[in-house]
Amino acid sequence: MKYVLLIFQNPGAFEALPEEQREGLMAEFRAFNEEIEESGEFIGGSALAHPDTAKTVRGRDGVSVTTDGPFAEAKEQLAGYYIVDVESPERAVEIAHGDPASRLWAIEVRPIMESVGAEM
Amino acid sequence: MSAHAGIEDLLRRLAPQVLGALMRRYGRFDACEDAVQEALTTAALEWPAQGVPENPRGWLITVASRRLVDQLRSDDARRRREEGLAALAPRDEALAPAPGEDRVPEEDDTLTLLTLCCHPALSAPSQIALTLRAVGGLTTAEIARAFMVPEATMAQRISRAKQRIKEAGVRFGMPSAHEHTARMRAVLHVLYVIFDEGYTATSGPNLQRAELTREAIRITREVRRRLPDDGEVAGLLALMLLTDARRPARTRADGALVPLAEQDRDRWDRASIAEGVALIGESLPRSAVGPYQLQAAIAAVHAEAPSAEATDWPQIVILYELLERVAPNPMVTLNHAVAVAMARGPQAGLDLLSRLESDDRMARHHRLAAVRAHLLELLGDEAGALESYRAAARRTTSLPEKRYLEERAARLCHG
Numbered sequence: 462m463k464y465v466l467l468i469f470q471n472p473g474a475f476e477a478l479p480e481e482q483r484e485g486l487m488a489e490f491r492a493f494n495e496e497i498e499e500s501g502e503f504i505g506g507s508a509l510a511h512p513d514t515a516k517t518v519r520g521r522d523g524v525s526v527t528t529d530g531p532f533a534e535a536k537e538q539l540a541g542y543y544i545v546d547v548e549s550p551e552r553a554v555e556i557a558h559g560d561p562a563s564r565l566w567a568i569e570v571r572p573i574m575e576s577v578g579a580e581m
Numbered sequence: 582m583s584a585h586a587g588i589e590d591l592l593r594r595l596a597p598q599v600l601g602a603l604m605r606r607y608g609r610f611d612a613c614e615d616a617v618q619e620a621l622t623t624a625a626l627e628w629p630a631q632g633v634p635e636n637p638r639g640w641l642i643t644v645a646s647r648r649l650v651d652q653l654r655s656d657d658a659r660r661r662r663e664e665g666l667a668a669l670a671p672r673d674e675a676l677a678p679a680p681g682e683d684r685v686p687e688e689d690d691t692l693t694l695l696t697l698c699c700h701p702a703l704s705a706p707s708q709i710a711l712t713l714r715a716v717g718g719l720t721t722a723e724i725a726r727a728f729m730v731p732e733a734t735m736a737q738r739i740s741r742a743k744q745r746i747k748e749a750g751v752r753f754g755m756p757s758a759h760e761h762t763a764r765m766r767a768v769l770h771v772l773y774v775i776f777d778e779g780y781t782a783t784s785g786p787n788l789q790r791a792e793l794t795r796e797a798i799r800i801t802r803e804v805r806r807r808l809p810d811d812g813e814v815a816g817l818l819a820l821m822l823l824t825d826a827r828r829p830a831r832t833r834a835d836g837a838l839v840p841l842a843e844q845d846r847d848r849w850d851r852a853s854i855a856e857g858v859a860l861i862g863e864s865l866p867r868s869a870v871g872p873y874q875l876q877a878a879i880a881a882v883h884a885e886a887p888s889a890e891a892t893d894w895p896q897i898v899i900l901y902e903l904l905e906r907v908a909p910n911p912m913v914t915l916n917h918a919v920a921v922a923m924a925r926g927p928q929a930g931l932d933l934l935s936r937l938e939s940d941d942r943m944a945r946h947h948r949l950a951a952v953r954a955h956l957l958e959l960l961g962d963e964a965g966a967l968e969s970y971r972a973a974a975r976r977t978t979s980l981p982e983k984r985y986l987e988e989r990a991a992r993l994c995h996g
Contacts, residue, residue: 462978501707501738504730546730548705577781577790578981580831580838581951 463504463546463573464553469537470566472512489561497545497556506543537567544573588628591637592621593799596718599641601690603649604753610697611743612649614715620645621718691716691803692768693755698742699767702749707742708771709778714739717796727790728778768804769817769873772797776821780828794825812868815860816877822857823880826850838985842889854884872908875900894924911943915952927959947976951986958993967993 475483497503512531519526531538541562547553550572557568596617603613620641634640698711713719713727725735756764779793801818808814830844839845861877868874879900886892901917914937922930934953937943954969967990974986 498737499741500704501710501734501741504734546706546728546734572978574978574980574983576980577778578838578977578979578985579781580844581840581948581955581982581985 462548462550462553463544463575464550465542465544465571465573466506466553466557466560467539467569467571468541468560468562468566469569470540470562471536472538472540474566475540486561486565493560496559502545502547502552502556504544504546506541508541509539512538540566585629588625588633591633592624592641593718593796594803595638595641596621597691597694597716597803598638599645600715601694602642603645604690604694606646607649607653608753610746610751610753611740612652613645614743616645616649616652617641618714618720619648622720689807691800692807693753695768695800695804696756696764697746697751697753699764699771700746700749700751701764701767702745702751703742705771705774707738707745708767709775710735710738711742712771712800713775713793713796716800719796723792727793729790765811765813769813772801772804773817773820773873776801776824780824794821794828797821798825810868812864813871813873815864815868816871816874819857819860819864819877820873820880822853822860823877823884826853826857826884832981836981837988838981840985841883846887849884857881858884870903870907872904875904875907879904889923892923894920898924911937911940911946912948915948918956919952922956922959927956930956931960945976947973947982947986950976951982954986954989958989963993 475486478486494503515529515531517528517530517532519528519532545553545556547556553570553572557563557570560568562568599620600613600617603617604610607613623644624637624641628634628637694716695712698715699708703711710724710728713724714721719727721736721739722732724739725732728735755761775793776797779791779795779797782790782793798818798821801814801821805811805814805818826849827841827844829850830846830848831839833839857877858881861874861881865874865878879897882893882897882900897920898917901913901920904913905917914933918930918933920930921933931953934949934956937949943949950969950973954966954973957963957966957969970986970990970993974983974990977983977986
């Protein structure tokens with residue numbers, strides 16, 4: 462079963478950390494990425510650029526209109542995402558706990574809809 | 582069957598035999614498995630144009646052995662270079678197959694390989710991937726497509742699984758007698774999961790995935806050939822055949838799911854049903870009854886009923902009671918509740934469901950909500966049914982299930 466892990470943080474939160482802590486975190490992130498790649502669970506994902514660089518295309522009166530900036534005004538913004546294919550929902554949550562980001566920010570673990578289904 | 586499909590079938594059937602022959606000679610699962618895959622790939626490229634060799638198994642063993650020897654020699658040479666020894670690796674003729682050895686009678690390695698691939702040190706997704714590659718003879722790309730993950734992810738999963746087996750120091754051979762039962766149970770479970778992954782595919786982009794059903798049935802047949810007296814193996818094969826028989830009727834042309842009660846039974850595959858019914862009829866009286874035989878027996882009762890109403894529901898209730906005794910599990914309770922509702926009325930089914938509501942894992946499960954919705958609808962409680970259908974639709978992670986549940990809800994709204 463596939464899950465997307467969405468990392469939310471205050472924009473600039475990482476940059477605001479002291480350099481030493483940032484370096485330590487980067488090493489932890491690398492080790493964490495390697496671990497879920499090696500286990501054959503990681504499918505893909507990426508860090509995202511600052512929300513200031515975003516544009517939002519949204520429907521207004523039946524037409525789509527572009528505005529600068531992210532879709533939501535929230536303090537915490539989507540900062541990155543990755544997709545894993547795992548054995549169980551518990552394993553997806555366990556992966557989120559293993560992600561160093563989960564100690565500092567928040568990770569939403571969301572199932573991805575599948576195209577297979579059982580008749581009832 | 583086209584010549585190409587014929588060759589593919591032949592290669593998949595020979596894959597475990599060739600791997601077994603190499604394993605017995607060289608004993609290194611990871612390296613042998615890679616060499617066999619390369620030999621299979623070469624054969625798949627060459628045989629359609631050049632024809633199938635007279636002794637295909639011997640051909641594959643020879644080519645795979647050569648690959649393996651080359652690989653071992655180059656590993657060896659690298660090690661020597663790394664150790665600062667420039668000496669050329671001596672040719673080791675002992676590594677090449679002995680004359681005539683490629684014509685040994687077919688030895689039975691399929692079961693040994695299956696227990697190896699389903700080793701308890703591996704996670705379930707790894708067991709599945711390794712079984713399909715080492716025993717099924719599928720390529721990593723084919724397995725990746727079937728499970729809709731990138732090939733790199735699947736390759737990693739397989740290589741990690743092989744690494745685990747190496748680290749666990751697993752020897753090539755059947756597990757000891759006291760381990761045997763547990764390991765065979767794991768094998769049957771993996772085969773069932775592979776089947777189910779294929780069966781639950783709907784249409785369109787999932788066609789590749791549906792191949793898994795065929796593959797699971799094929800491997801289970803191979804297991805049964807080797808263990809003809811094992812009632813659970815017969816039960817699993819019967820269950821697969823009886824379930825697969827419904828496939829033509831389980832989805833509409835647009836991929837929407839059709840519930841069992843509404844399926845056009847004329848579209849069920851009668852040949853599959855006949856084989857499944859015969860299998861289970863033969864094995865039930867002869868062996869200790871296990872969960873696969875009971876599930877197959879239930880599927881057989883459905884298969885032989887002319888309609889949902891004319892089904893022998895009391896018989897199905899008895900079979901579910903037995904199943905709950907030998908293999909208790911919330912999903913069994915759910916299906917049991919449906920059968921009870923059909924036999925004794927919806928309220929009796931709902932009473933049985935209430936047992937599951939206290940189970941934390943089940944309380945929020947979409948299947949519980951879906952069954953409750955269905956039973957409330959039968960009871961005539963439309964508001965309750967609507968609420969439960971909507972809850973189930975919110976909770977499922979399957980697009981076709983969500984669509985089905987929303988349709989049921991909409992039907993109640995517009996009555």
